[in-house]
Amino acid sequence: DTGVSQDPRHKITKRGQNVTFRCDPISEHNRLYWYRQTLGQGPEFLTYFQNEAQLEKSRLLSDRFSAERPKGSFSTLEIQRTEQGDSAMYLCASSLVGSSYEQYFGPGTRLTVT
């Protein structure tokens, strides 16, 4: 068990550019979550997958955001036409349905939009 990994750890981009983040969950976990954390705030839920199906999206997830989880393994979160307000830490977590309901978090990807 190597834990949840995220790549890259840091990303600096210019406003208007597209960015993509990757999350590799714990291998046997079938649930995967994306959260966003801004300075001084707790993480906020963005979206959730069970296996490859995206089952819920927050209103925070505008149409510039898209997430995928092909084959129920790793997941990607893409932000198109980035805005300065997208600057945040993007956290990925995974869990195993039917287990103890706790989520295991990755180290996060810190996005800075200049």
Add this chain to the structure above:
Amino acid sequence: AQSVTQLDSQVPVFEEAPVELRCNYSSSVSVYLFWYVQYPNQGLQLLLKYLSGSTLVESINGFEAEFNKSQTSFHLRKPSVHISDTAEYFCAVSRTSGTYKYIFGTGTRLKVLA
């Protein structure tokens, strides 16, 4: 909908003194409760959780939390803190069915002073 309130944004305390970090929640349905800790430049780590049963839960490093349904609280306590406990602490709730997504509080920064 659920919400979590952590009234104390920062708590300074001297080493070996006791500490209590407060967490109150609001929910019209049953919830699970969690405390996560975030050390500088690290991801969120589960500290302890309440799912059911005994309302007093303990972690391996001396923290404990008590679920109080009537007061809708899940305060975190430690009888004697160490410098190494300096971190940000997040309280979170999830519904007991469905997506199990977390709703986090805004966090409490615990600073242990020598």
